[in-house]
Amino acid sequence: MTHQLRSRDIIALGFMTFALFVGAGNIIFPPMVGLQAGEHVWTAAFGFLITAVGLPVLTVVALAKVGGGVDSLSTPIGKVAGVLLATVCYLAVGPLFATPRTATVSFEVGIAPLTGDSALPLFIYSLVYFAIVILVSLYPGKLLDTVGNFLAPLKI
Numbered sequence: 001m002t003h004q005l006r007s008r009d010i011i012a013l014g015f016m017t018f019a020l021f022v023g024a025g026n027i028i029f030p031p032m033v034g035l036q037a038g039e040h041v042w043t044a045a046f047g048f049l050i051t052a053v054g055l056p057v058l059t060v061v062a063l064a065k066v067g068g069g070v071d072s073l074s075t076p077i078g079k080v081a082g083v084l085l086a087t088v089c090y091l092a093v094g095p096l097f098a099t100p101r102t103a104t105v106s107f108e109v110g111i112a113p114l115t116g117d118s119a120l121p122l123f124i125y126s127l128v129y130f131a132i133v134i135l136v137s138l139y140p141g142k143l144l145d146t147v148g149n150f151l152a153p154l155k156i
Contacts, residue, residue: 104122
């Protein structure tokens with residue numbers, strides 16, 4: 001049985017893939033790195049391309065090759081090591097580093113210039129921001145619709 005994607009689904013998948021690779025760090029960080037690198041700008045650009053583009057693309061390809069599951073991807077290293085690696089990755093990408101950073105970066109770029117860089121606006125913004133994150137997370141089956149049709153076009 002073959003499943004044909006509608007044009008709307010293909011566009012939404014394209015936007016979702018765009019949103020996956022073009023986050024706050026990939027918009028704000030490169031100009032700063034280029035400025036600080038000075039005459040070594042091409043070395044810095046190459047390093048950034050490897051870490052911010054190459055590794056995520058390699059991850060998507062690896063997951064697609066094994067069928068999209070972390071269990072299948074970690075089979076060669078064993079069950080315990082696979083669970084440990086997945087746990088560390090999920091914690092690093094989620095609650096420990098990346099998720100709080102998304103709130104602070106978007107606040108600093110979009111809200112702080114209007115409200116000032118004090119604790120109360122950051123606290124209020126964080127409450128609203130993470131309420132939206134929780135709402136999106138509660139319905140994972142609608143992730144494609146939410147990110148592809150609403151959030152990713154906001155980046156453009």
